[in-house]
Amino acid sequence: MAKRISPRLRTVNKSVSAYPLNQFNSEFPYILGQEIVYLxxxxxxxxxxxxxxxxIxxxxxxxxxxxxxxxxDDVVMGNxxxxxxxxxxxxKDFTDLKKVRLISGRNSPVFSFGSxxxxxxxxxxxxxxxxxxxNERVSAIREKFKHLRTVVLVKSSDLxxxxxxxxDTIRYDAELFNFSWNKNGNLEGFVKGTKDKQFVWQPHGSQFTIIEKVPEETxxxxxxxxxxxxxxxxLSAIGFDKSWVTIKRK
Incomplete structure (x- = not known):
């Protein structure tokens, strides 16, 4: 019996992101540091x-x-x-960072669903x-961009x-979470079968917070x-004097 030959397929062009997740270029840290020092x-x-x-x-x-x-989609590069x-x-030491709480907009069921x-x-x-x-917000942006991410700057009080x-900024399947009201009247969402809190939602103001793990590649x-x-x-170096200011109304 003749040996079975696998068919040759045309290469499918996949949409490649700007760079692999968390693999910033070699100059990234120095430009970031420079901008913070200047600030x-x-x-x-x-x-x-x-x-x-x-x-920045x-x-x-x-x-x-x-x-x-x-x-x-505050920052855009290609797709x-x-x-x-x-x-x-x-x-005290940022190598000990484990999780961060990210305020992620105002999600109001009262406004969106009339609830x-x-x-x-x-x-x-x-x-x-x-x-x-x-999820609707994420879907609307993903219609324009193949790759959607969230970039987080964690900062100490003195920088x-x-x-x-x-x-990756993703949609969330509600079936994967259990929700409950806490003693403060806020809604908390936990990964099913665990004590891992993923969301907090506040009815007053509709603030939606996502709790995100800090990756090893940070x-x-x-x-x-x-x-x-x-x-x-x-001011002296740039030659400022009163002529730079024009009074339009006194």
Whole structure:
């Protein structure tokens, strides 16, 4: 009997992401560190806001900053988009980071489904509606981008330590979670069969929080604190005088 030959198939072109998950290029840490040092020196305080992180991350990648109302596609490069988030941590050594809580928008079943929500309502029903709102947002962005990620900057209060990691932004199947009301009247979602909390939803304000594990591949930096730039010297160096200011109405 003749040996069976496997058929030759045409190569299928798959959509490749901008780079493998959490494998930032070699210059990424230094550009990030440079931008944080400049921010500390110019502001004179450890104040890094979400929109600043979006811009810094885009600069580190050589990507495009496109601030989004949805917050899931603030940075774009080719077929990949990122939502960028910042979160503070009081952990002394960032190598000990385990989980972070990410505020992920306002999901209101009252607005989206016309529901009346209180703790007397079956929690799994409310949890399903909250996740459905999230899933619809993710699906809408995935129609435009083949690859969708969230990039997180964890920061110490003085920005002497930062950690950066990313994960795929996904839809969540409500069937995989159990929901319950806690003593504060907030909804909590746990992975079925475990005590692993994944979600918190607050009826007052509709704030939706996702609890994310910090991966082993997380980039961790220690930042040397710079001296604050002298404002008067900077103004003098650029030649500022009163002629730069025009009074339009007194």
């Amino acid at each position: 500390l020196a110019s502001k004179g305080r450890a104040d890094l806001q979400g929109n600043e992180w979006e811009q 991350f885009a600069l580190c990648l050589g990507a495009e900053w496109k601030p989004s109302n949805v917050g899931l 990949t988009a990122w939502g960028a988030k910042t979160v503070k941590s009081g952990v 009346t929500i209180d703790t007397s309502i079956e929690p799994n029903l409310v949890g399903e509606q909250v996740l459905e709102i999230w 002497s330590q930062v950690a950066v990691f990313e994960f 980039l961790i930096l220690k930042i040397k604190q710079p001296e604050v730039l002298d404002k008067e010297k900077i």
